[in-house]
Amino acid sequence: AQKITQTQPGMFVQEKEAVTLDCTYDTSDPSYGLFWYKQPSSGEMIFLIYQGSYDQQNATEGRYSLNFQKARKSANLVISASQLGDSAMYFCAMREYGQNFVFGPGTRLSVLP
């Protein structure tokens, strides 16, 4: 069964606007972590933000914030004030306690000038 779902294969956003990339997950483990990575065309995986299952507040890192809705099992990434350099693939990932990463299928974000 698919553990991480990213329903948007591709997204477009105008420069300087905000965009939300969707991620839903499936787990019965109460302890897990959720991660977002950015992969530009160069291929490197760039860590963006982390949310723990027990964290009470939504994680934020600069222009990135994670909209964590535990009951709905969603962990959407919000990018504010989009920049041209934000154009890339974005992967949502989950790690359950003692397990390896599971990655979602990814969303390709294109920022338009």
Next chain:
Amino acid sequence: GAVVSQHPSRVICKSGTSVKIECRSLDFQATTMFWYRQFPKQSLMLMATSNEGSKATYEQGVEKDKFLINHASLTLSTLTVTSAHPEDSSFYICSARDRLAGTLDDEQYFGPGTRLTVT
């Protein structure tokens, strides 16, 4: 953040030959390293987990005799693609977890990837 390097970044080899990819953790010790494979426009698929000083654990469907993994030290893991064929052409990414990490939020550091093309 911690740095993981991969070498080579890009390799082209002929069908039937073997190619070795190195993954190094530059400023930390990694008891566990991971090897992923990524086809164009697809996500990362875990191939194997490599533990220092022991045999690698391969994911279902990954041929251990074809993809040889050696984790000889706390800073180096190698993936050797033996008797490569065009269908092995892919982007291979390694990742390392800090030896000192032990919590759920410990970050996995990714290498820059190696693009393998088999002609």
